[in-house]
Amino acid sequence: MSHPQPNDSTAIAIENCRSDFPVLQQEINGQPLVFLDSAASAQQPTTVIDAVAEYQRHDHANVHRGVHTLSHRATDAYEGARDKIQAFIHAASRREIVLTSGTTESINLVAQSYCRPRLGPGNKILISHLEHHSNIVPWQLVCEQTGAELVVTPMDDVGQLDLEAFKQLLSTEVQIVSIGHVSNALGTINPIKDIIAQAHAQNIPVLIDGAQGVPHLPIDVQDLGCDFYAFSAHKMFGPTGVGVLYGRESLLEDMPPYQGGGDMILEVSFEGTTYNDLPHKFEAGTPNISGVVGMGAAIDYLQSIGVSRIAQYEHDLLEYLAQQLASVDGIRLIGTAANKASVQSFLLDDIHPHDLGTILDHQGIAIRTGHHCAMPVMDYFGISGTARASLALYNNVDDVDRLVAGLDKAKQIFA
Amino acid sequence: MNAVDINGRDELRELYRELILDHARSPRHFGKLADATHTAEGINPLCGDKLRLYLRLDDQEKIDAASFEGSGCAISVASASVMIDTVIGLDLSLALEYFRAVTGRMTNPGQDHGDNLDLGKIMAFDGVREFPSRIKCATLAWHALNCAIHNQRTPASTE
Numbered sequence: 001m002s003h004p005q006p007n008d009s010t011a012i013a014i015e016n017c018r019s020d021f022p023v024l025q026q027e028i029n030g031q032p033l034v035f036l037d038s039a040a041s042a043q044q045p046t047t048v049i050d051a052v053a054e055y056q057r058h059d060h061a062n063v064h065r066g067v068h069t070l071s072h073r074a075t076d077a078y079e080g081a082r083d084k085i086q087a088f089i090h091a092a093s094r095r096e097i098v099l100t101s102g103t104t105e106s107i108n109l110v111a112q113s114y115c116r117p118r119l120g121p122g123n124k125i126l127i128s129h130l131e132h133h134s135n136i137v138p139w140q141l142v143c144e145q146t147g148a149e150l151v152v153t154p155m156d157d158v159g160q161l162d163l164e165a166f167k168q169l170l171s172t173e174v175q176i177v178s179i180g181h182v183s184n185a186l187g188t189i190n191p192i193k194d195i196i197a198q199a200h201a202q203n204i205p206v207l208i209d210g211a212q213g214v215p216h217l218p219i220d221v222q223d224l225g226c227d228f229y230a231f232s233a234h235k236m237f238g239p240t241g242v243g244v245l246y247g248r249e250s251l252l253e254d255m256p257p258y259q260g261g262g263d264m265i266l267e268v269s270f271e272g273t274t275y276n277d278l279p280h281k282f283e284a285g286t287p288n289i290s291g292v293v294g295m296g297a298a299i300d301y302l303q304s305i306g307v308s309r310i311a312q313y314e315h316d317l318l319e320y321l322a323q324q325l326a327s328v329d330g331i332r333l334i335g336t337a338a339n340k341a342s343v344q345s346f347l348l349d350d351i352h353p354h355d356l357g358t359i360l361d362h363q364g365i366a367i368r369t370g371h372h373c374a375m376p377v378m379d380y381f382g383i384s385g386t387a388r389a390s391l392a393l394y395n396n397v398d399d400v401d402r403l404v405a406g407l408d409k410a411k412q413i414f415a
Numbered sequence: 416m417n418a419v420d421i422n423g424r425d426e427l428r429e430l431y432r433e434l435i436l437d438h439a440r441s442p443r444h445f446g447k448l449a450d451a452t453h454t455a456e457g458i459n460p461l462c463g464d465k466l467r468l469y470l471r472l473d474d475q476e477k478i479d480a481a482s483f484e485g486s487g488c489a490i491s492v493a494s495a496s497v498m499i500d501t502v503i504g505l506d507l508s509l510a511l512e513y514f515r516a517v518t519g520r521m522t523n524p525g526q527d528h529g530d531n532l533d534l535g536k537i538m539a540f541d542g543v544r545e546f547p548s549r550i551k552c553a554t555l556a557w558h559a560l561n562c563a564i565h566n567q568r569t570p571a572s573t574e
Contacts, residue, residue, distance in 0.1 A: 352488035354464070355431075358546055362427050371463050384463040384486050413431050414489075 014305060014313045018394045020045040031364030034399045039184050039212060039343050039390030040368050041234045044298070048238055051297035052290045062286055064263055078289050081296030082279075085244055088299045089229065090220040095249055095278040099292055102243035103211040104134040106230035107178070109245055109282060110207055111138040113255040114228075115176055121147035124173045126204075128153040128161050129380060130183040130190070133373040135209040139178065148175070155380060159186035159335040166195065170202050177206045181213030185374035185388070186335025187318070187343030189217070196225045205251065211235050215392065216314055216341040218307045221246050233291065237392075238298035242291035245282070252278050259284040310393045314342055317391050321400045325389075328407055334386050345372075345386035348407055351414050353387040359410040360387075365403055429542035430549070431489065438496040439489035444503075445496070448482040453566060457485075457559030459551055464491045468499075468559040477506045483559075488552050490543060495556035497536045507564055513537075514561050521550045 018024055021043045026033050035043060055077055061070035063078045079094075086094045100106045115125065125139045129152050136150075143150050151174070153166045161179075170177075177199045182189050196206045205227035213219065215236040221229050228251075233242040247255075257264055257275055261284030266274040275281045302310065321344050325331050334345040348356060357369035370385040371378045378385055389403055448469035457466050466485030473479045481499045486492075498517075502510045516529025517537055524544050543553045 354488035354549075354552065355490070358430070358549060359427060370461065375463075378463070384465070409427070413427060414436065 014309065014393055015396055017045075017305065018396070020047070020301075021394050022046060022049070024394060028364040028366070029362050034365040034402045036389040036391065036395065036399060036403060037366045037368045038215070038392035038395075039235070039372075039388065041240065042215060042237045042392050043394065044237055044239070044294070045301050047301050048294045048297045052239060052294040055290050055293045060290070063289055064280070074289055077293045077296075078287070081292045081299075084296045084299045088219070088303070089214075089244075089246055090222055091246055092222060093249055096246055096252065098245040098247060098252070098279045098282045099287055100230075100243045100245050100282075101241055101288065102232040102234070103209060103230045104138075104243075106228075106243055106245035107135055107207065107209060108138045108141075109258045110176075110178075110228050110230075110247070111142040113258045113282070114205075114251065115139075115142050115148075116145060117256065118175055119143075119146035119148040122173060123148040123175045124151045124171070125149070126151045126153065126166075126169055126174045126177045128166075128179050128190070129155040129376055130159065130161065130186065130188060131178075131180055131374070131376070132184050132209065132211070133375070134211075135178055135180055136376070152376075153179075155377075158337050159183065159188045159377075160337045161188075161190055161195075163191070163194070167198060170199060170204060172202070174199075174202075174204050177204055178209065179206070180209040180211075182210075182216065182341045182343075183335070183374070183377070184212045184343065185372040185377045185386070186337065186345055187340040187390075188335060188337040189213075189339040189341050191339075192226070193224055200225065205248075212342065215302075217311055227251055233295035233298060236295075236298055237301060239288075239291040239294040242288050242295050244295075249278065252282070255282075257281050257284065261285040263287075305393065311341070313393060314391050314395075317395060317397070317400070318342060318344065320397060321389060321391065321403075324400050324404045328404060330411065331407075334381055334383070342392070343388060343390045345388045347383065347386060348410060349414065351410055353385045355414070356387045356407070356410050359413060360403070360406045363402070363406045363409060365406045367403070426542070426545050430546055432539050432542060434497075434536060434539040435489060435493040438493035442483075442492050442496040444482040444499040446482050446484055448480055451480075451482075453563040455559045455563035457555045457562075459487070459491065459555050461551065464488060464552065464555055466491070466495055466556060466559060468495070468556060468563050470560075470563050472507070475506065478502050478504065478510060483556065487555070488549075490540075490549055490552040491555045494540060494553045495559075497539070498556045498560060501535065501537060502560065510560065511564060514557050517557050518554050520544075521554055 023043045059073040061074045063075045082094055082097050086097050139150050154162045199206045207228035208226045210229050210231040214231040227248045229246040231244055234240040264276050264281050264284040266276050330349040332347045353369035368388045451469035452472045453470040455468050464487035466483050469482045470478055471480040481503055483495045519528035540553050543549050
C-alpha cells in the first residue's frame with residue numbers, strides 16, 4: 001500500500017500531542033519515558049483525566065433512576081457519551097450502542113446471547129489463527145455448551161490470513177464469523193470488508209473484534225457492513241473497564257438479555273419481567289458511568305486531531321520502526337504483512353523477550369514481552385513469545401531511535 | 416533506581432552476572448531424566464516460561480540425579496541449572512531448606528535466610544531483588560522442586 005507523505009503541519013500538530021499526556025512527562029530509571037506499549041493499554045490525555053474528575057466532582061449520581069438534578073446530569077453525561085460513540089463509528093442508531101466493560105465482555109455477550117440459543121451439534125463458529133484469546137475462549141465456552149465446533153482460518157508466514165482457505169471454510173454449518181480487525185500480536189490489518197461481504201453472501205453474520213482497530217483506523221460500521229463490532233475505551237486513550245458492543249438493531253432486538261438486574265427491565269414481578277428497550281436491555285446494573293464519560297472525552301480528543309491523520313502519522317512511524325529494527329544485526333521481525341497498524345513484534349539473537357523487556361525498562365523504555373494473549377500465533381512461529389513495540393499518536397522518531405539504541409545495550413550484555 | 420547508581424554500580428550487570436549468563440547459555444543437567452522418581456512442571460503464566468524438573472531419589476531419599484527441560488528467560492534457565500547443581504547429593508529435607516532459603520532471600524531480603532547453608536552460586540541471583548518483576552523467574556525452578564518433592568500433581572505456578 002502506498003501512502004502520501006504527511007505534510008509538515010500534520011506531523012507537527014500530532015507531535016505536539018505528546019504534551020497532552022501527563023504520564024509521558026516523567027523519567028523512568030533516570031531516563032525520559034519511552035512508552036511503546038499502547039496496544040496493551042494506551043495513555044490518557046489531560047482532557048480525559050479532567051472529564052472523569054469533573055464528573056466525579058460535580059455531577060455524579062446513578063443514571064436513569066432519580067428525579068433530582070445530579071441524576072439528570074449523570075444520565076445526560078452517560079447518554080451523551082453514547083451519542084458520541086454512535087457518531088464516531090457511524091452507527092445508524094444509538095439503540096445499537098451497548099455499553100459494556102470492554103471488548104471481552106462484548107464478545108462474550110454475543111457468544112452467550114446471540115449464538116448460544118442458535119447453536120447445536122453440527123454448527124460451526126469460524127474464527128482465525130490470528131485472534132486474541134478473548135476472541136477464542138468465549139467461542140470455546142459456547143461450543144462446550146452447545147456441541148458446536150470451532151473452526152480456524154489459517155495464516156501464513158508473514159501473518160496474513162489465508163483468504164482462499166477462509167472461502168472454503170464458509171459453509172451452511174457456520175453460524176457466525178468472528179475476526180479481529182487488527183492483530184494485537186502482529187499488527188496485521190485484516191481485509192474485513194472483503195471478509196464480511198463473503199460471509200454475508202452466504203447469510204452468515206460477522207463480529208469484528210475492533211479492540212486494536214478503533215485507535216488506529218477510521219471506523220464506519222455501516223460501510224463495513226458488520227453485524228457486531230466490539231471495542232474498548234482503554235485502547236483509544238480512555239479509561240479501563242469500559243467498552244462497546246455495536247450490534248445491528250434487528251439482531252439485538254431478537255437476542256435475550258445477557259445478564260439480569262436493575263436498569264435492564266421495564267417491569268418486574270415474581271410472575272415475570274418485561275425487559276427494557278435497546279440498548280438498556282443489555283446493560284444490567286449500575287454501569288461504569290465515569291468511565292463512559294471518559295470514553296466520550298477520548299472520542300472528542302481523537303476527533304479533534306482526526307483519526308485519518310492519526311492513521312497516516314502512525315503508518316509512517318511504523319514503517320520507520322520496522323526499517324530501523326530490520327537494520328539491527330540479529331533481529332527477527334515477527335509479523336511482516338503488507339497492511340499493518342501500530343505493532344511490530346520481534347526477537348533479537350537468542351535473547352529471551354523477558355530479558356529484553358527488563359534491559360529496555362532499565363533504560364526507560366516500556367515494551368510488551370510474552371505471548372500477548374495470542375498463544376496460537378506464538379505456536380505458529382514455534383516461539384514462546386516476542387518483544388512487541390506498539391505505537392500511538394504520542395510516539396515519535398526519537399522513541400524509535402531510543403528503542404534501537406536500547407537494543408544495543410541488550411546485545412552488549414548478552415554478547 | 417538509576418541505570419548506573421551513585422557508586423557506579425550497573426544494576427543490569429548485577430542482574431546479568433557472568434555466572435548467570437554462562438548457565439543461561441549452557442544450562443547444566445538439561446534434558447529428560449529417563450529413570451526419574453519425581454517430576455514436576457513449573458509455569459510462569461506472565462511470560463510463558465515453562466520447565467519440567469526431574470529428580471531421582473535413592474533408597475535413603477537422597478537426590479542422586481536431577482535434570483530439567485523447557486524454555487525460559489536467562490534468569491529462569493540459569494536458576495534451574497544452578498539449583499540442580501546445588502541439590503544433587505542432598506537429602507530431601509536439606510533440599511527443602513535450600514528452597515526456603517532461596518525464596519526467602521528473594522522476597523524478604525531483610526531477614527536471615529539459610530545462614531547455615533552454603534549458598535555458593537545461588538548468591539549470584541541476589542541482583543534479581545532489584546527487579547521485582549523478575550523474582551518469579553529466579554524462583555520458578557525452586558517452586559517446581561518443592562512440588563516435585565511433595566509429589567504435587569498440579570504444576571508449580573509463580574502466580
